[in-house]
Amino acid sequence: MPRRQRARSSEELKAEDFVDSVLNFGGAGGGGEGEDEEEGEAGGGDGQPAATEYKSKNLEAERRRRGRLNSNILALRAVVPNITKMSKESTLSDAIDHIKKLQNQVLELQQQLADSSGEAWEKQGSASCSETFAATENMPYQGQVELVPLGPYKYHLKIFCKKAGIFTKVLEALCSYNAQVTSLSTITFYGYAESVFCIEVKGEQDVVMAELRSLLSSIVEVPNN
Amino acid sequence: MPRRQRARSSEELKAEDFVDSVLNFGGAGGGGEGEDEEEGEAGGGDGQPAATEYKSKNLEAERRRRGRLNSNILALRAVVPNITKMSKESTLSDAIDHIKKLQNQVLELQQQLADSSGEAWEKQGSASCSETFAATENMPYQGQVELVPLGPYKYHLKIFCKKAGIFTKVLEALCSYNAQVTSLSTITFYGYAESVFCIEVKGEQDVVMAELRSLLSSIVEVPNN
DNA sequence: CCCGACACGTGAAAC
DNA sequence: TGTTTCACGTGTCGG
Numbered sequence: 001m002p003r004r005q006r007a008r009s010s011e012e013l014k015a016e017d018f019v020d021s022v023l024n025f026g027g028a029g030g031g032g033e034g035e036d037e038e039e040g041e042a043g044g045g046d047g048q049p050a051a052t053e054y055k056s057k058n059l060e061a062e063r064r065r066r067g068r069l070n071s072n073i074l075a076l077r078a079v080v081p082n083i084t085k086m087s088k089e090s091t092l093s094d095a096i097d098h099i100k101k102l103q104n105q106v107l108e109l110q111q112q113l114a115d116s117s118g119e120a121w122e123k124q125g126s127a128s129c130s131e132t133f134a135a136t137e138n139m140p141y142q143g144q145v146e147l148v149p150l151g152p153y154k155y156h157l158k159i160f161c162k163k164a165g166i167f168t169k170v171l172e173a174l175c176s177y178n179a180q181v182t183s184l185s186t187i188t189f190y191g192y193a194e195s196v197f198c199i200e201v202k203g204e205q206d207v208v209m210a211e212l213r214s215l216l217s218s219i220v221e222v223p224n225n
Numbered sequence: 226m227p228r229r230q231r232a233r234s235s236e237e238l239k240a241e242d243f244v245d246s247v248l249n250f251g252g253a254g255g256g257g258e259g260e261d262e263e264e265g266e267a268g269g270g271d272g273q274p275a276a277t278e279y280k281s282k283n284l285e286a287e288r289r290r291r292g293r294l295n296s297n298i299l300a301l302r303a304v305v306p307n308i309t310k311m312s313k314e315s316t317l318s319d320a321i322d323h324i325k326k327l328q329n330q331v332l333e334l335q336q337q338l339a340d341s342s343g344e345a346w347e348k349q350g351s352a353s354c355s356e357t358f359a360a361t362e363n364m365p366y367q368g369q370v371e372l373v374p375l376g377p378y379k380y381h382l383k384i385f386c387k388k389a390g391i392f393t394k395v396l397e398a399l400c401s402y403n404a405q406v407t408s409l410s411t412i413t414f415y416g417y418a419e420s421v422f423c424i425e426v427k428g429e430q431d432v433v434m435a436e437l438r439s440l441l442s443s444i445v446e447v448p449n450n
Numbered sequence: 451c452c453c454g455a456c457a458c459g460t461g462a463a464a465c
Numbered sequence: 466t467g468t469t470t471c472a473c474g475t476g477t478c479g480g
Contacts, residue, residue: 072317092297
């Protein structure tokens with residue numbers, strides 16, 4: 001339960017003058033001054049003799065300042081999503097944590113965006129090996145296999161055909177070569193299917209490129225339509 | 226923000242007793258400056274008649290609390306890059322601004338990333354309806370659902386999450402709405418999964434948008450990690 | 451001179 | 466009962 005306001009249920013009304021001075025701040029206290037404060041100067045007179053209504057000039061200003069600060073803390077609490085405790089300290093702490101998280105998140109997002117925007121895998125491959133089947137036939141797209149070396153034992157494989165049934169066969173072929181699929185992208189659209197694999201295959205690059213490409217070509221080559 | 230938020234009923238303040246205790250508070254000058262107080266207490270039996278060491282139960286506790294709060298404000302000022310003024314209030318204000326800016330930046334980056342991941346299909350839709358879960362958490366991507374109306378009963382649906390296990394649930398949800406999937410694109414990458422559907426759902430567009438989005442949100446929202 | 455900012459101790463309320 | 470948190474008024478310092 002948030003601390004709403006001080007409910008003055010007690011019957012002790014000592015500083016009505018304060019209230020009055022606050023209500024009509026500015027010192028033009030024309031209102032009825034309660035003139036309470038009959039506490040009798042516990043200090044024994046050595047203190048301020050006229051301490052009864054010696055209101056400091058900053059009273060209202062300080063009150064405003066406090067209000068601004070509190071309002072700011074409230075606003076800060078508003079923008080922070082996860083508030084552990086309705087407290088000033090926890091609010092500040094959570095705000096700090098949130099700012100740090102947000103900064104890290106921004107950094108990560110920028111990094112990922114750069115990676116995604118770069119799509120550096122195309123430029124990474126030193127050589128590209130692609131092959132198109134039946135490119136001369138009347139059908140616009142019959143089958144397509146693209147194999148791109150990315151690095152040590154890493155390849156990018158793109159399969160494009162008109163039927164998704166070859167997907168299992170492609171997987172089996174990759175399995176027969178002990179290929180590890182680290183990433184997979186599949187797109188189907190009105191009967192066309194395109195799959196892009198990131199695979200890791202141990203073995204000589206030239207041999208793998210030739211054999212795997214041949215095998216996949218034979219798979220995609222089969223008439224599916 | 227209104228300066229005075231409420232009309233306090235009354236205030237009581239016993240200034241007489243604490244003012245003297247303030248005057249001769251016992252050393253431990255933490256924040257105070259030079260503050261030489263020659264109250265003559267060196268003579269031992271001072272003339273302070275009223276409770277020279279007026280017992281304050283939580284004097285040190287309050288002091289520590291202030292210290293913690295101040296330290297927190299200091300830390301908050303540390304993480305905020307641009308500080309306009311060396312003041313508590315401005316510190317909080319700048320922190321709020323910074324948080325808002327960071328949140329907007331995160332949102333923008335996520336949007337850019339989504340755009341980068343997707344293609345121009347987003348621009349096809351007349352209206353876009355997207356939603357991000359736990360955008361304020363530290364994990365860069367928690368769950369994302371985007372539903373874009375493409376035409377009569379046609380929508381583009383993008384699901385992004387960290388685990389592919391929700392795929393079946395999404396399919397079931399779509400089936401429960403008699404959605405016809407005309408196109409599907411799925412991408413997995415190191416635990417992240419993104420699926421883009423072209424679906425056809427009969428029904429009022431607004432209702433479908435709201436309900437389906439809510440349902441998919443509830444599916445993607447579940448913690449998978 | 452005053453005004454803004456801050457720390458201080460304290461009473462009271464909330465936990 | 467205890468502790469912690471809060472708002473309050475005031476003194477003081479610096480511009």
